[in-house]
Amino acid sequence: MxxxxxxxxxxxxxxxxxxxxxxxxxxxxxxxxxxxxxxxxxxxxxxxxxxxxxxxxxxxxxxxxxxxxxxxxxxxxxxxxxxxxxxxxxxxxxxxxxxxxxxxxxxxxxxDLVVDRSAFDHIIASGGFVSVNTGGAPDGNALPVGKVDADQAMDAAACIGCGACVAACKNASAMLFVAAKVAHLGLLPQGQSERYQRVVKMVNMMDQEGFGACTATGSCEAVCPKEISLDFIAQLNRDYLVGCLKP
Amino acid sequence: MNPLAFLFRTSLGKKYLMALTGFGLFAFVVVHMVGNLQFFLGREAINRYAYFLHSVPELLWGARIGLLVMVGLHVWTAIQLSAENRAARPIGYKRKKALGSSYASRTMLMSGLIIGCFVIYHLLHFTVQVPEVNFTGKDFHDLVDAEKHHDVYQMMVTGFLQPWVTLFYIVGVGLLCLHLSHGVSSLFQSLGLRTGKYTPLLKSFGFWMSWVLVIGYWSIPISVVLGLKK
Amino acid sequence: MNLDAKIPSGPLDKKWEKCLLEMKLVNPANKRKFEVIVVGTGLAGASAAATMAELGYGVKSFCFQDSPRRAHSIAAQGGINAAKNYQNDGDSIHRLFYDTIKGGDYRAREANVYRLAQTSVKIIDQCVAQGVPFAREYGGLLANRSFGGAQVSRTFYARGQTGQQLLIGAYQALERQIGLGNIRMFPRTEMLDLVLVNGHAKGIVVRDLVTGEISSHSADAVILATGGYGNVFYLSTNAVGCNVTAIWRAYKRGAFMANPCYTQIHPTCIPVSGDHQSKLTLMSESLRNDGRVWVPKVKGDKRSAHQIPENERDYFLERKYPSYGNLAPRDISSRAAKEACDDGRGVGPGGLGVYLDFADAIKRLGADKIRERYDNLFVMYETITGENAFEVPMRIYPAVHYTMGGLWVDYHLMSNIPGLFVLGEANFSDHGANRLGASALMQGLADGYFVAPYTVGNYFATNSVPRPSTNHAEFKKIEAEIHHRTQNLLSINGKRTPTSFHRELGKLMWENCGMARTDESLRINLKKIPELREEFWRDVTVTGANNSLNQALEQAGRVADFLEFGELTSRDALERKESCGGHFRTEFQTAEGEALRDDENFAHVAAWEFQGEGKTPLLHKEPLVFEELKMSQRSYK
Known part of the structure; x- marks a missing residue:
């Protein structure tokens, strides 16, 4: 053709x-x-x-x-x-x-068609991790993780960081990307100790990088190659609220 | 950060403000509709209700100021967020196909702005009752019922007999409900409550509430235009 | 030259402990004075960079991708092995060690493999602590699956995306250190040369792929974790950006290249659909549990699969290997498919494919059961080929998947150049002549998290060659060489594109140095590859300029290196006059057509030393000594 x-x-x-x-x-x-x-x-x-x-x-x-x-x-x-x-x-x-x-x-x-997505890396660097150094980790089975939680965390962790969510959003918002990471780590017991600091830092970095806000139109979810759910954005919103109001 | 400052500074904080004020205004719209529907109970019922509302000025003005503040915050956050959102994409697409998003969700700012105009008109029309805007040649202040109270019933009938006014009302309310069809479920999203099994529930709540509201609000002018209520 | 692998003496299970104990340490306060360069951000590179930074060293990390998260480790599907024995099925460190050595056809170092098996246990713990969402049982404990080459369930997995999840774990650790200011990250930056000062690796010269700027970076040590060279075959399951450049340039600066002929061919890939094809996609081998592999009995049969009656089909794996049938090991299945196609009985476009038929399984178990087991694979197959495998049989063909060879390293993962460490697929060390499934991820992370951070520290503590300034004459000299080479590439203005050369090289490699090699075919390569290389430098066209983002230039540089590397690979394959693992020489096979090893003459690592442009490289041999295990013939009949 x-x-x-x-x-x-x-x-x-x-x-x-x-x-x-x-x-x-x-x-x-x-x-x-x-x-x-x-x-x-x-x-x-x-x-x-x-x-x-x-x-x-x-x-x-x-x-x-x-x-x-x-x-x-x-x-x-x-x-x-x-x-x-x-x-x-x-x-x-x-x-x-x-x-x-x-x-x-x-x-x-x-x-041409090549863009710089290092803003995503900056967001991860601001808090998208569990602060554990190499060595000294407890046995992998020391902390049981329920299958439902593990599966849901995996659903979120499937994000490939391509940025299609930003590209599709009418506001060029990175909320789906950030939410996927916040949910992935927030759903696992390993991610609990930094859960609320993490979300606050990541959202603040997201703002600083100049992404727009979420209007919950759902177009990010529709184009996401890993079909990450909009639900995770709601979880992020809740965690951020708690993170900001926590004494 | 000051636990309240984040509401005004961060994008998510503004979304919370938007959601909270939106919820307040939504609640008002529901209560307002329930009040209005007393129109169908007859002249006496709705006039008494109106008289009751005006009988305690402290409450009335409290509510009015509260609503005004909520509208102010709602509009302010909308303007702020829209400006930020616009700045987030300085160069647009040549071709854009909206996938997965509803018409309502993509037009929140536009519907909001028109609703704003409609509300101003609506206040001038029925609340302040500026004679020049009702296009009937009458002053609604002059309408009184048998008990010497303001005749709200007659005001509604007279007002809605003007086709252009009614049309604007129909369009304004229609847009309001379009706005709410996305806004209501979205506010739960912003507040972090729309997750898991609550998602379908809250989505259909938003959808059905907007239909209930549009039917409730439209029923009054339509019944007047059709001559069912005189 | 005597290649000293520096393997500690003593019993196998105490070697690593002994080595750790004997290492010199760097005082915590002094650690920040040392800088290390890490090239590559896959599992090995990202984990090494993060861990070194956590320890307090200064780290500079480089990758050619736009983000460190995109390294090709991300594409690994199956899982990661670890001798946890969580399933209580009798697994142990020794058993994992044994399976790996045997799977590698007795061409790997015992001590390295044993350390790998020991370390595997800690990797899982570390990854779980980082928040890698491994599959779990309902009770909350880690789930395992079984994998090829093992009789125990020891593979940990995160859906079909284990590589991605492990890489993201390492990437997050890396980003954390970037955020803390301990690592300086250079994405979209390609290493173009290694710089030696006083015989020690002390820096690299890189090209900024956005601006084209050539710059130098000096350090106290250099770690290469730049992956495999499968793309020398042009078509492989590797990402299109994977290349040999970093390790090839190191080779040309004196690092030894070991066993480049060991390449793994994966049997269940989606076949090539035409000349346009840019890469091959792998489908999980688990498909062979229920699919039956066949080709028509008659040559050139053009009928569709449905029209060929049962008695005119050749279920060749079941025929040749009655006890293992369709589950014969990777190399054996791959070769059998190639033979059928070479015989003119292949199916699909170009006759390069064999059927993998689920009709019987669907009849036996029902379509729902098959869908439940393999849904994502059937969807993937349909996405790519447009065919529904419930209706017509799948077509599969083998493809290059992993390369066991790489730069030679000792037990410390240091190459023969002091200060140059090589990790992951880029080194040769742990898989011998064939890698078992789910072992690549294990090796990358073992090297990066648990080996290199110690051994690099030991190098710092025991060597006192100071870090040179990038104004050192050696840096300036190499920068000038790179400028010259780049200008050369841009000014040839020939008629052929870099891709066309790459494709032609790939064809030569696949035909003559692929699944089955012969003395004759390899000699063809040794003649034709230099000719092709000569034509490349005469007739290639590279558009654009140096001072901007220029993907044609990037590609041309990589193809130029493959054109040199392909020759060395063929030479290594020619020199190894035996068959073992991924290296099958047609002349050396048993009566049943199995690989026939020659342990007497070839139980060694072949390490090649560059002798200068146009000169035949020099072969060094590191004998492989088996103290714990006895070499025996693999049999899957």
């Missing part, structure tokens, strides 16, 4: 970008969306043009590196999948596809 692409081109962080139109020829339905971009890039390179820069790594939906808004939906709108797991069989021959980077003040574009 042949497709028309409208792709964002931007030289670097400090220049303004624009959309350019290019053709994707001889695309096979079995290609992933990123492999389709590979083909486009190979064609561009062979004709002496610069390829489009886009981030990807594992290409099996777990590393969270890919970050494309495809036809207005982060990761392209296939339920529970990242862009690397979106295949071209979901598109029609002759279709026009718009490809944009994540858009948020906290995720500046570095080039």
């Amino acid at each position: 042949n497709l028309t692409l409208k792709i964002w081109r931007q030289k670097d962080r400090n220049t303004t970008g624009e959309f350019v139109t290019c053709q994707a020829r001889n695309i096979l339905p079995d290609m992933s969306f990123l492999e389709m971009l590979d083909v486009v890039n190979e064609d561009l390179t062979r004709s002496g043009h610069e390829p489009f820069a886009f981030d990807s790594d594992c290409r099996e939906g777990i590393c969270g590196t890919c970050s494309l808004v495809i036809n207005g939906i982060p990761h392209g709108g296939q339920k529970g999948a990242t862009a690397c797991q979106l295949h071209m069989r979901h598109f029609r021959d002759g279709q026009t596809i718009t490809v944009e980077p994540w858009r948020a003040k906290s995720f500046p574009v570095l080039r």
Whole structure:
């Protein structure tokens, strides 16, 4: 199949970008969306043009590196999948596809479709951990964790930190990302001692990084490749309230 | 941080303020509707209710000031948060498809602003009773019933016989309920109460409450327009 | 040269304890005076960086990804082994040690593997304390599953995302130290060379992948935890960014490369669908519990699976290995599939695939039961291929998955270059010629949390080569070399893309140095790879400039290194005239077609020393001595 692409081109962080139109020829339905971009890039390179820069790594939906808004939906709108797991069989021959980077003040574009998501790392560094040094940990079975809690913590911990939640949110809010971490650690007994300090520090860092606030529209949950639930945001809200009011 | 300062400083604090004031205003809207529905019990009932409300000015003004403060905080946080949210995405998308979000949730600011205008008009119309805005050529202050009390019943009938006024009322109330269809369940989310098995419960509470409210509020002007109440 | 592995004397189970006791310590007040560079933020790198920072050393951490959390450890699905014996099924440190040595076909060091088994226990405790959400039983205790190559249940897991959860645990520990100011993190920064001063590893030269700036970083020691080199095959289950550059440049500065020919091929991957393919996706081996593997009996049979009657199907694993059947070990199953395809009986596009058929299991157990067991795998298969495996048989094909070889290290995980430590998949040390499932995560974390932090400290305490300034002539010289190389790449302006070279190299490697190797095929590689490399430096086209984010340039540099590395791998495979684990030489097999080891001549680690551009590298041999175990032939008949 042949497709028309409208792709964002931007030289670097400090220049303004624009959309350019290019053709994707001889695309096979079995290609992933990123492999389709590979083909486009190979064609561009062979004709002496610069390829489009886009981030990807594992290409099996777990590393969270890919970050494309495809036809207005982060990761392209296939339920529970990242862009690397979106295949071209979901598109029609002759279709026009718009490809944009994540858009948020906290995720500046570095080039074309590549954004800087280090704000997420800063949020984790502010408190998204359990403060245990290596060594001296008690036996793994010393603290039993009920299966329900463990499973729920795992649901939250499944977050891959791709940032699609921010990209989809009309407010560019990072609440789903922060909530997933707060819930993951807050649901486990190991995370209890820092539970309330953690949430306060992480939310304050989130504000400082310039993310918007949550309006609970649910679009983050809809695009999340790991289908993290909005429920976790409510848990965060509760923990933060307790954290701020605790004497 | 001062345990109250966070309410005004952090994004989540503002969301709590938004939720708490929203809850207060929602409660008022429910009580106000229940009061209004006495319209269907007849002239005497609703006029007596109105007279009762005005009989203790301390309570009346207490409530009014309380409502005003809540509206003020609700609007202030809305403006603050909207500005922050807008700043969080300086460059928008060329193409944006809303997935998973309701129309109501995406238009809270817009519906809120129009509701604000509607409320101002509504106050001028029925509370302050500025003659110029009721487009009937009458002064509602002049309406009195047999017991020499203000005839609220007649005011409602007369007021709603003006098609444009009624239309604005219908639209305003409609938007209010759209606003609440997201706002009510969302406020529980902001306060951290909408989790686990409570989620479906609170979501349907918001949904049904907004339908109850819209039907309750619309029933009055519609019955007047249809000539069921004179 | 005598390769001294510095293995402590004494009984096997006391060696590590003895080693720890004999180590020199750094005074707590002096620790902050030492700086260590850690390249790579996977399980090994992140855990080492975090732990060293906790101890009080100054740490600089580097990764080429946009965040340390994205290292490819994240993709490991199955689990992590530990000799906890929580299931009361008779597991022990010794049993884990034995399984690992046997699984590695007796080509790993006993002492290293024993330490790994000892440490495995502490890893689980540490990870639980960090909040890794391991699967639990209803009573709240940790759950285990069994895994290939073991008869006990010792694998801990977090759904199908164990690697991700362990990595996030280590990443959080790393971020905590970044937040405390003990680690300086350099994401999107690629190491391009190692710098030696007075024979000691004292720094690295890196390229900032956003600005293109080349800069130097000096330290008292350098840790490489840069993962495996599976992408020398172009198509593998590795992430597209995985590369050999860091360890290859270290090799060219004098570090020995050990056993590069040991590569693990995983039998149950989704087959290649065309030339466009950029990577291969692995599906859990557990599928083979209920699926039956077959190909048509007749060559070139183009009928669809449904149209081929039962008596015209060849269930080749069941036929060849009646007792293990479809559950034959990874290397054996992979090779059998390749043979069937080489015979022209492969299925799917290009004939590179075999069926994995669930029809019988569905008939026997019902579709619901199968869905319950494998739902996520069937969904994944359908996402990628667009086929519903409940209706048509899955197609699978083997793919390169893990590389057991790597830089040579001693018991302290230090390479032959003093001050250069190598951890995780980047070193060669613990898996021998074949790695068992769920052991990679264990090794990465053992190296990072519990070995390197001590041994690096010992190096600091026993060596007094001071940390040089980055203005040192050696740094300046290497920076200039890198500038020159980059300019060279950008100015060739040829006709072929780096990807096309990479793909061609991958084909050569897969055909001639893949699942089955022969003297002849390996000699083809030794001839063709240098030719391809020559063509690369003559005809590659790298667009863009150096002073900006330029993915073509990054890729070209990595492909250039693979083009050199592939030759060494082929040479190592040629030199090892035996079959063992992941290295199968067609000439050396038993009458039944099993790998035939030659313990008399090849029970050694092959460590290669760079001799200069265009010169044949020098082979050093470290003999493997088995004090505890006896070498025996693996049999899975």
